[in-house]
Amino acid sequence: MKIVNARLRHRSELFTLSMDNGVFTAIEVQPAAVSAAATDIDADGNLACAPFVEPHIHLDAALTAGEPNWNQSGTLFEGIERWAERKPMLTPEDIRTRALKTIQLLMENGIQVIRTHVDTTDPSLTAMKTFCELRDELKDKVELQVVAFPQEGILSYPNGLRLMEESLEIGADVVGGIPHFEYTRELGEASMKHVIALAKKYDRLVDVHCDEIDDPNSRFLEVLAAEALFNDMGHRVTASHTTAMHSYDNAYCSKLFRLLKKSGISFVSCPTESIHLQGRFDTFPKRRGVTRVKELLAAGMNVCLAEDSVFDPWYSLGNGKLLRVLDAGLHICQMMGYQDISKALSLITDNSARALGISDRYGIEVGKPANLIILSGSDDYEVVRRQEDVRWSIRKGEVILQRQPASLVVRPGIHQ
The missing domain is CATH 3.20.20.140 (Metal-dependent hydrolases)
Structure with missing residues (x-):
């Protein structure tokens, strides 16, 4: 499994995180945002963080x-x-x-x-x-x-x-x-x-x-x-x-x-x-x-x-x-x-x-257990300010929690 378009703490680039057999196998910088395959998780520019x-x-x-x-x-x-x-x-x-x-x-x-x-x-x-x-x-x-x-x-x-x-x-x-x-x-x-x-x-x-x-x-x-x-x-x-x-x-x-x-x-x-x-x-x-x-x-x-x-x-x-x-x-x-x-x-x-x-055995590093969460925001500051629910939680490379972010049905300033 891969996570694409992820931010990491204190880094400005986008990353792809690869996992296999419950461990991180690769952490690679992306030159730009990429499309997620069917089996991938798209972090959509949000922060991937240790649990x-x-x-x-x-x-x-x-x-x-x-x-x-x-x-x-x-x-x-x-x-x-x-x-x-x-x-x-x-x-x-x-x-x-x-x-x-x-x-x-x-x-x-x-x-x-x-x-x-x-x-x-x-x-x-x-x-x-x-x-x-x-x-x-x-x-x-x-x-x-x-x-x-x-x-x-x-x-x-x-x-x-x-x-x-x-x-x-x-x-x-x-x-x-x-x-x-x-x-x-x-x-x-x-x-x-x-x-x-x-x-x-x-x-x-x-x-x-x-x-x-x-x-x-x-x-x-x-x-x-x-x-x-x-x-x-x-x-x-x-x-x-x-x-x-x-x-x-x-x-x-x-x-x-x-x-x-x-x-x-x-x-x-x-x-x-x-x-x-x-x-x-x-x-x-x-x-x-x-x-x-x-x-x-x-x-x-x-x-x-x-x-x-x-x-x-x-x-x-x-x-x-x-x-x-x-x-x-x-x-x-x-x-x-x-x-x-x-x-x-x-x-x-x-x-x-x-x-x-x-x-x-803790942290997003190659060779360590593939345990992480994905948070709303691109860095610590945005995550703390927004105070939104955890979007994804992954343990040993398996998804244990997934949430869809809320969206407004009626948007302010838009007249019907």
């Missing part, structure tokens, strides 16, 4: 908002309380039904790789077992990474450390943590050391919910980064949220950034959810409560954006559209300059792939 990557979502909690109660305060901690009420209702069938609906929603919006955090603070580990099964069942359709996530703490929840280790033995791909939710500063710091030790023991990646709070004294990120640095694991470690960084003073951040850069860790920000959950204890001035995305990028660090939730106790909206999250993130983080927008798709593609450790 969207969702680097941080909670599929185990998706589609449970209001069950059994709504989060009335809109705070992170009440969301955890509401989820604790929902957990006893979990069954493999319930989890599968909601997860598959949400995965389909994500795939319909051009996402082909998903990292889902799955709660381990459940003695039965029902969700963990179910998601490891789903990951293996769906591997030909979508790539799932499963995070062992201790929602109520590794050391503050009864047998939390044992449940984490059991989750890794079941097959979780990534070690998670939540140090700011542990009962004390000392427990939070100790939990970060346990996370790194477990990752080393089981040869896994790391993704920690880190300092997801407005408290300027919540500084577990420095502990995580130092442990990653000392153990030479930065390329395998991700710090998610880090919203307390929005409340740090600049003097401390200047010192912190030096460590973060040395450590080589990645960052995930969930701007729509963070701006909803954080700043809840402020009157005015009211904090945005989103980490320093623009400043981290300017310092040369790897940052990506995620949706986090789809209709769950923490966030009662969500539609699986990373372009929506990207658009909101650019506004919230004051990244509306031309240079920011002209490379914005990296925040939901290449940067996310790097954080998930899949760069070696």
